[in-house]
Amino acid sequence: MKCRKCGNAAVLELRRHNAAFCGPDFLEFFRNQVREAIRKYRMFTPDEPVLVAVSGGKDSLALWDVLIDDGYRTTGLYLDLGIFDYSVESRGKCEAFAAARGVPLLVRRVADEVGAPVPVIKSVTRRPPCSGCGLSKRYLMNRAALDEGMPVVATGHNLDDEAATLFGSVMHWQTDALPRQSPALASTHPKLVRRVKPLYRLSERETAAYAFLRKIDYIVDECPFAKGATSIAHKETLNRMEDASPGAKHNFLFGFLEKARPAFERAEAVVLNECTRCGQVTTGTLCAFCKLADQVKRSL
Amino acid sequence: MKVVLRNPRREVEVAGNRRVKDVLRDLEILPETVLVIRGDDLITADQHVGDADTIELRPVMSGGV
Numbered sequence: 252m253k254c255r256k257c258g259n260a261a262v263l264e265l266r267r268h269n270a271a272f273c274g275p276d277f278l279e280f281f282r283n284q285v286r287e288a289i290r291k292y293r294m295f296t297p298d299e300p301v302l303v304a305v306s307g308g309k310d311s312l313a314l315w316d317v318l319i320d321d322g323y324r325t326t327g328l329y330l331d332l333g334i335f336d337y338s339v340e341s342r343g344k345c346e347a348f349a350a351a352r353g354v355p356l357l358v359r360r361v362a363d364e365v366g367a368p369v370p371v372i373k374s375v376t377r378r379p380p381c382s383g384c385g386l387s388k389r390y391l392m393n394r395a396a397l398d399e400g401m402p403v404v405a406t407g408h409n410l411d412d413e414a415a416t417l418f419g420s421v422m423h424w425q426t427d428a429l430p431r432q433s434p435a436l437a438s439t440h441p442k443l444v445r446r447v448k449p450l451y452r453l454s455e456r457e458t459a460a461y462a463f464l465r466k467i468d469y470i471v472d473e474c475p476f477a478k479g480a481t482s483i484a485h486k487e488t489l490n491r492m493e494d495a496s497p498g499a500k501h502n503f504l505f506g507f508l509e510k511a512r513p514a515f516e517r518a519e520a521v522v523l524n525e526c527t528r529c530g531q532v533t534t535g536t537l538c539a540f541c542k543l544a545d546q547v548k549r550s551l
Numbered sequence: 552m553k554v555v556l557r558n559p560r561r562e563v564e565v566a567g568n569r570r571v572k573d574v575l576r577d578l579e580i581l582p583e584t585v586l587v588i589r590g591d592d593l594i595t596a597d598q599h600v601g602d603a604d605t606i607e608l609r610p611v612m613s614g615g616v
Binding site: 252261262263264266271274308309310411412454455456458459460463464471472473474477483486490491493494 | 592
C-alpha cells in the first residue's frame with residue numbers, strides 16, 4: 252500500500268478517506284484536520300490561553316502535542332480521579348509529557364473537591380461510574396479555567412466519542428442533549444467558559460496512530476470502570492457499521508452537525524442560574540455537582 | 552507467529568505467512584479497532600507477516616462517557 256501523497260510505503264490506511272499515508276504525511280494530515288476544526292468553529296485564536304484537559308490517554312496528549320507545536324499558549328489540566336494504579340500511572344504520563352515539553356500542568360484531585368475519589372463516588376451513588384465521573388470532570392474543568400482566567404477548555408473528544416454520544420442520545424431521543432452536542436460550545440454565561448473539541452474530525456484509531464508515530468508515552472490500558480460502559484457498546488456497534496461501510500461514523504456525526512443540530516438548537520431555551528452554594532452555573536438552584544458532593548458526604 | 556493483545560496484556564500464537572488482514576479476521580478483530588505494530592513501525596492490513604514475526608494489536612478504543 253502506497254502513501255497517497257508521496258508514493259512511499261504507507262503505515263496507515265484510512266478507508267473512510269479511501270487513502271493511505273506514510274508517517275510524515277499522516278502527521279501532516281492529522282495536524283491539518285485539527286487546524287480545520289479550530290478554523291471552522293473559531294475555537295480559539297493564537298492570542299488566547301487554552302486550558303487543555305489531559306487524562307494521560309492518547310487523545311488528550313495528541314491534542315496537546317499538536318497545539319504546542321502550532322504555537323498555542325496552553326496549560327494542561329489533569330484531574331486526579333483517584334482510581335487506584337490507573338490514576339497514578341496516568342498522572343505520571345501527563346507530568347512526564349509536560350516536563351519534556353516545558354509546558355505548565357495543573358493538577359486537581361477529585362477527592363479534594365467532591366469529598367471522595369471516583370471509586371467511592373461509584374459505590375455511594377446509584378449512577379453508573381462514568382456518569383458521576385463525567386459530571387465531576389465537566390464541573391472541575393470549568394471551575395479551574397475560571398480560577399486561572401482562561402476563556403476556553405479544550406478536550407480530546409474524537410470522532411468516535413462524538414458519534415457514540417450522538418448514537419446514545421438518538422437511541423433515547425434525548426432532544427435536550429442534542430443541541431449541546433457540538434465541537435464548540437460558546438460561553439453562554441459569565442461563569443461558563445467555552446468548551447471545544449479540536450479532534451472531532453479524527454477517529455480514535457487516527458489519534459492512536461498520531462500518538463504512536465510521535466512517540467507519545469500514553470496510558471494504553473483502559474479505565475477499569477469503563478468495562479461495560481454504554482458508550483463502549485455504542486462504539487462497538489458503530490465500528491461494525493464502519494467495517495461494513497467505511498465513512499459511516501463520519502457521515503452520522505457530520506450529517507447531524509450540518510443538517511439536524513440547528514433544528515434542535517432552535518427548540519431549546521434554557522434559563523441559567525448560579526448555584527446557591529458554589530456559584531457555578533446550573534439550570535436549577537443547587538447544581539448537580541453540589542448535590543453529588545452532598546450525597547457522598549452523607550454516606551461517608 | 553506471535554500476536555500481543557492488550558487489556559489485559561497477553562500473547563497468542565497464530566499461523567503466519569499471510570497478510571495482516573487474514574490474521575485479524577482469524578482473531579475476529581475489526582481493523583478499525585486496532586493499530587498493528589511490528590517492532591517500532593505501524594503496518595497496514597495488506598502487509599505480509601512471517602512465521603517468526605511478532606505483532607502487537609493495540610486497541611484504540613477509549614471509553615466511558
